[in-house]
Amino acid sequence: MKKLINTPETVLDDTLTGFAAAHPELTVDREARVIHRADAPRAGKVALVSGGGSGHEPLHAGFVGPGMLDAACPGEIFTSPVPDQMLAAVKAVHGGAGVVFVVKNYTGDVLNFELAAELAADEGIEVRTVLVDDDVAVKDSTWTAGRRGTGATVVVEKVAGALAERGADAAAVASVGQRANAASRSFAVALTAATVPAAGRPGFELPADEIEVGVGIHGEPGRRRERLRPAHELVAEVVATVLAEHTLSAGDEVIALVNGLGATPLHELYLVYGEVAAQLAEHGITIARNLVGNYVTSLDMAGFSLTLTKADAELLELWDAPARTPALRIG
Amino acid sequence: MKKLINTPETVLDDTLTGFAAAHPELTVDREARVIHRADAPRAGKVALVSGGGSGHEPLHAGFVGPGMLDAACPGEIFTSPVPDQMLAAVKAVHGGAGVVFVVKNYTGDVLNFELAAELAADEGIEVRTVLVDDDVAVKDSTWTAGRRGTGATVVVEKVAGALAERGADAAAVASVGQRANAASRSFAVALTAATVPAAGRPGFELPADEIEVGVGIHGEPGRRRERLRPAHELVAEVVATVLAEHTLSAGDEVIALVNGLGATPLHELYLVYGEVAAQLAEHGITIARNLVGNYVTSLDMAGFSLTLTKADAELLELWDAPARTPALRIG
Amino acid sequence: MSFTLDHQLALAWLRAAAAAVEREQQRLTDLDAAIGDGDHGSNLRRGFTAVTEALAALPADAPPGELLTKAGTTLISKVGGASGPLYGSALRTAGRALPAPTADLTALAEGLRAGLTAVQKLGGAAVGDKTMVDAFEPAVAALERAAFDGFSLREAAALAAEAAQAGARATVPLEARKGRASYLGPRSVGHQDPGATSTALLFQALADATGR
Amino acid sequence: MSFTLDHQLALAWLRAAAAAVEREQQRLTDLDAAIGDGDHGSNLRRGFTAVTEALAALPADAPPGELLTKAGTTLISKVGGASGPLYGSALRTAGRALPAPTADLTALAEGLRAGLTAVQKLGGAAVGDKTMVDAFEPAVAALERAAFDGFSLREAAALAAEAAQAGARATVPLEARKGRASYLGPRSVGHQDPGATSTALLFQALADATGR
Numbered sequence A, B: 001m002k003k004l005i006n007t008p009e010t011v012l013d014d015t016l017t018g019f020a021a022a023h024p025e026l027t028v029d030r031e032a033r034v035i036h037r038a039d040a041p042r043a044g045k046v047a048l049v050s051g052g053g054s055g056h057e058p059l060h061a062g063f064v065g066p067g068m069l070d071a072a073c074p075g076e077i078f079t080s081p082v083p084d085q086m087l088a089a090v091k092a093v094h095g096g097a098g099v100v101f102v103v104k105n106y107t108g109d110v111l112n113f114e115l116a117a118e119l120a121a122d123e124g125i126e127v128r129t130v131l132v133d134d135d136v137a138v139k140d141s142t143w144t145a146g147r148r149g150t151g152a153t154v155v156v157e158k159v160a161g162a163l164a165e166r167g168a169d170a171a172a173v174a175s176v177g178q179r180a181n182a183a184s185r186s187f188a189v190a191l192t193a194a195t196v197p198a199a200g201r202p203g204f205e206l207p208a209d210e211i212e213v214g215v216g217i218h219g220e221p222g223r224r225r226e227r228l229r230p231a232h233e234l235v236a237e238v239v240a241t242v243l244a245e246h247t248l249s250a251g252d253e254v255i256a257l258v259n260g261l262g263a264t265p266l267h268e269l270y271l272v273y274g275e276v277a278a279q280l281a282e283h284g285i286t287i288a289r290n291l292v293g294n295y296v297t298s299l300d301m302a303g304f305s306l307t308l309t310k311a312d313a314e315l316l317e318l319w320d321a322p323a324r325t326p327a328l329r330i331g
Numbered sequence C, D: 001m002s003f004t005l006d007h008q009l010a011l012a013w014l015r016a017a018a019a020a021v022e023r024e025q026q027r028l029t030d031l032d033a034a035i036g037d038g039d040h041g042s043n044l045r046r047g048f049t050a051v052t053e054a055l056a057a058l059p060a061d062a063p064p065g066e067l068l069t070k071a072g073t074t075l076i077s078k079v080g081g082a083s084g085p086l087y088g089s090a091l092r093t094a095g096r097a098l099p100a101p102t103a104d105l106t107a108l109a110e111g112l113r114a115g116l117t118a119v120q121k122l123g124g125a126a127v128g129d130k131t132m133v134d135a136f137e138p139a140v141a142a143l144e145r146a147a148f149d150g151f152s153l154r155e156a157a158a159l160a161a162e163a164a165q166a167g168a169r170a171t172v173p174l175e176a177r178k179g180r181a182s183y184l185g186p187r188s189v190g191h192q193d194p195g196a197t198s199t200a201l202l203f204q205a206l207a208d209a210t211g212r
């Protein structure tokens, strides 16, 4: 295992130390493991709080700032944070107008945020939750853990953050977040496996000419293994998979995110984006807004995910609203 | 070789296609292989033009836009662009106030930009050049190719771009760029080698516990091979190496860039930044501004570079001036 | 050798659990890497290290329920992931259900049944879904049967450990329907569930503690 | 067999060069990967493919100098990197120096000496710096000597090819002082310079063309 770390045990603390040094415009409570806006709490503003396991940077701390999140709670690598963190975050940013959690749909995240919401309720703070579940690699069913939350998280945090910034109430903020999630579908392909520092070796072994298709962001293997093919063909499969689980038709507009999983060179992501744009155009679908880069990563995994969010006037307007965060600046 | 590409021969064209689709706010001339501001030429504004081999994304195309470059010329992977490209760029963005080239110090880049400057002169357009040579892994000497240009390129393009945006003349723009370069030193460490698509395999083989120290950004091996050590120790060596070739003393301020080489997870870069900040503080040096992320990459190489630019009031003021580019937005 | 669960035995149990987790950390992580995200060992290790510290702060006459409750809240506060809230709620719920100052086998079985119910309520998993429930359920059932049949706590704990272990092994051929392994669909078949494996460790720790 | 460099021979030379580059592309790239950036083979291949196309567009009576000049400007426009401007300027300068309609051995040697001078002026490399100059210089010197000694163009070209090849081999033990390999310092020792290797190919192509 080759990593720029000190010890597997201190990765999260050391990363937070660096993040705090790099972003003096944010407040980093290293004890409580909460990153929040320096101007929090803002009276009368709905507080948007997210969090999840670390190893997906810039998610979520990189999206804290005006126009997006009020606070983020980073867990250990690939491990959901604990309820105490969310409670500390809630207390730090709650401005009297309620709190909205953005939670990626993983058993651990869901349970810990649920417990945190109970703790907050005990203190008289009402919390609503937006559950993000966009990954079509997982079949949605009440008998399973349900679809995973991946790339759509960025879209949800952006539009819900924009609406919260404007002074909307908690119900409206949660509702637009849920709407953005419902309008989003994602799918990911990995060229290499991720290595969790504490595990010390890659989550799976992949031959030199094979890829994992339908991977998540926690280093787990995907739905199946395939031969690596030219980008054009690979993107065709990914686009078809996403569209099959989407409600898009010719004439529709989307927000498209071509997201690197952590170790993918940017030029490859642009190349993939070019294929995505051309292939969507063949379906009569227009990309109204896009992001190309590393936004929801999986440590040192090489590969990409595609997220398509069906756009409408309100979502586009919220997307274009100003955001000033370490990893995303719009407007 | 595992890459999200179609064929090694079409990597550059396919990447440009994707970049053009992702950034409709810029003009991408795929025939001439030039990316330039959509509002070019701007009458009376000094035109700032850069370029170099591809594989270093977001450099340089990602820094085209208001406040930074007017145009960028991408060469083949790791191969300097050809004079025809620079000439086409000059013609597209020259607004009558002269042109300044930002050239990284590699024989190929220097020669091709030199020939381009001659071609431009033949057409009556005066070109000045800022040569970037910040990499202290290479000893500076007239008997050698001289220090390489790496991370400082971002700083040079930022401050020279800001001054050009304000309407300064070509001599002043070139001069501030040269000053920023002279105030900058960099050093890089690689955990894995880069694979050039056309070569099909990594530039060097590195055992599982070893790193290359003093690498450049073209996949070449470094000055020596070492054991991978904890980030704290590794950063101490890098900081010491940079400081030894710098003129910094206690009380000085710097702009610090902790730059990923392409396949390094962001959380590791933050962790490294934390070590850098703490260790510089021990030397009495304050980081006035910072960048942490992938800015000057080397395809799929894992590792990082550190660039320290000695700051002064003028450089900081230009650093803080607005920039609106795909990869860097300030202000 | 204890006939009921008192302060000493609860302490010995939780310490034995911590030691087992420490010892088996890599194996748990490897199992999790195969069908999950490779953190189960370090998650539980972090949690039980904190549990050991937290228990040291309790008074020497604290009833066993208080120890279990403390262990549960500590796991909730320190572990994260799926296993933190699940194991944490199980122990907290069980601890709250136990009588003071000591609990006999029947009370222990009832308490752990309540803990299991909490796990199932939170996580929605049934036996056969390839989760910790697959080891937890047979272990609790073994305790209940042993109580009904009049076995000693020590005998009951040994039977429960065996049942948990068998339950964990039985997860190998299953296709996961809950937790991360469910994302793999049919590819989850052929691997033992890490959570069921750690549950077997926890019941083995109880058996070891009663045997001393 | 030609006694002077005419249109036919110049065309045959450049085509043989293109074929050699195509054939040896991987080797050139591998050499460059060892002490450079692994693109010398694909650089020259791209360049000489374009040269072949550009030459096809020239009239059948174009003097050899025009062919070399065209090849040079094409390399400058298509290759990039260090080798593009260097080889491009070498051929362009040589081409401009050649008399029309044909060039004898003395004129060819003079033309290529001018080309080499252009390379050295642009790149600042001397013999021993571990660059293409280490093959180029002895090859030109061999042509000059052969012309002085009254050898035929065919004999001279064979001698030049041999000298270039020897010069390329002699770069192995050198420490590079120019080009990317110089970044490696002492670690550049033990590898043959890719540019010197391709220069040897170009002179071998001339020898092959004169031998037909």
Ligand SMILES: Nc1ncnc2c1ncn2[C@@H]1O[C@H](COP(=O)(O)OP(=O)(O)O)[C@@H](O)[C@H]1O
Pocket (backbone or CB within 6 Å): A078, A079, A080, A107, A108, C032, C036, C037, C039, C040, C043, C044, C080, C081, C082, C083, C084, C086, C119, C122, C123, C124, C125, C130, C131, C132, C133, C178, C179, C180, C193, C194, C195, C196
């Ligand atoms: N819904 C659930 N119900 C019961 N147990 C579950 C559930 N989801 C996961 N688990 C258990 O949790 C274990 C994984 O724990 P751990 O690796 O610590 O958390 P995470 O999956 O969040 O990384 C699984 O092996 C499984 O036994």
Ligand SMILES: Nc1ncnc2c1ncn2[C@@H]1O[C@H](COP(=O)(O)OP(=O)(O)O)[C@@H](O)[C@H]1O
Pocket (backbone or CB within 6 Å): B078, B079, B080, B107, B108, B109, D032, D036, D037, D038, D039, D040, D043, D044, D080, D081, D082, D083, D084, D086, D119, D122, D123, D124, D125, D130, D131, D132, D133, D178, D179, D180, D193, D194, D195, D196
């Ligand atoms: N300053 C120089 N003078 C002469 N030849 C040089 C010089 N720099 C580099 N070269 C030659 O160019 C070759 C490398 O060419 P190439 O790989 O195509 O370009 P780049 O180094 O830009 O990638 C080297 O092997 C060397 O022979």
Ligand SMILES: [Mg+2]
Pocket (backbone or CB within 6 Å): A053, A077, A078, A079, A080, A108, C037, C039, C081, C082
């Ligand atoms: Mg986990």
Ligand SMILES: [Mg+2]
Pocket (backbone or CB within 6 Å): B053, B077, B078, B079, B080, B108, D037, D039, D081, D082
């Ligand atoms: Mg090159």
Ligand SMILES: [Mg+2]
Pocket (backbone or CB within 6 Å): C032, C036, C037, C038, C039, C040, C081
């Ligand atoms: Mg896990």
Ligand SMILES: [Mg+2]
Pocket (backbone or CB within 6 Å): D032, D036, D037, D038, D039, D040, D081
């Ligand atoms: Mg090269």
